[in-house]
Amino acid sequence: MKVSIGDVVLPGDYFDEISTDNAKSRVVIGPGLRKEEDHVYITKAGVLKKKNPHTYWIDSYQKRYVPSRGENVIGIVSQKAGDIFRVDIGGSTTAALSYLSFEGATKKNRPEVQVGDIIYAKLVIASKDMEPELVCIDSFGHKGRLGVLTDGFVFKCSINLIRKILSPQCPLLESLKNEWPFELAAGMNGRIWIKANSMKETIALGNAVLGAEFMSQEEIKKMSNNISATLAGHVY
Missing domain, CATH: 2.40.50.100 (RNA polymerase II/Efflux pump adaptor protein, barrel-sandwich hybrid domain)
Structure with a gap:
């Protein structure tokens, strides 16, 4: 049709x-x-x-991630095999990440990446006939915000929520940033990494982000107007 x-x-x-x-x-x-x-x-x-x-x-509303070329994802290093890291990105198979796919990496200067590390990377190969492949640099060889994410807290959410909070029309992140200093990385595979000044604030901010999934734009704005009290209500 x-x-x-x-x-x-x-x-x-x-x-x-x-x-x-x-x-x-x-x-x-x-x-x-x-x-x-x-x-x-x-x-x-x-x-x-x-x-x-x-x-x-x-x-569409979905929880299962299907890798797509060009998307930024948050993965967990699950294995080191020679010159390749195997990274769990939530798909049907793990993704490959070469040690040379980091800024300034050479055979003598290898990146400090360990099993269990959280990686923010970009998909350069995503095909139904090939395993996904990741890089932690842009086309100019710079890492930007990509690479190993240290400390902070990672949680899962629906891919629909990722699209919502990254939309320019969504006021949530801008309002949170004005009230509560933090760092955030959103992966299109349904994972969010967030880091604030303390674990208490980090968990509170994560709960605020999750709570916005089924809110309308007006409801998000209303929550943002009284963000300190709202976030405090998510901490136990």
Whole structure:
């Protein structure tokens, strides 16, 4: 069935507008879409979304993570095998991370990474026919915010919540930052790492983030207006 932006779609539907855009400029196809010959097909149920100029994806509520190229994820180093680290990112298989995929890494200058470390990385390979591959540097060789995350606290949530808090329209993170200094990394695999001045504040902030999942924008703003009292109410 032919669909349009904003429609609720099902696997097997196809979307020809992408083919039209592709003839004019470069098109980015995100999670939930797959190109086959002249059609772009829907691969999971959800709402068809578009970000200008030419980025498309399916917005759906899911807990199981399916790796997608270009996404930032939070993983746990589960094994060291020669020059490769095996990283659990919550998918059906572990991802590979080379020791050379860190800023300034060489054969003599290897990164300090141990089994059990928390890694914030980017997926450079994500295919149903190949194992996922991660890097902790950008295209210029700089780490930016990627790499090993020290201290802090990691918790799981729905992928829907990750998309919600990273949306520019969501006031939650900006309001929390103004009231309570902290660091946060959100992985598109449904994991959040958060670090505040104390464990008490870290847990409180994590509970505030989790509590925002089913709140409307207005409810989030209302909570943010009295953030100190709200966060204190999450600490036991």
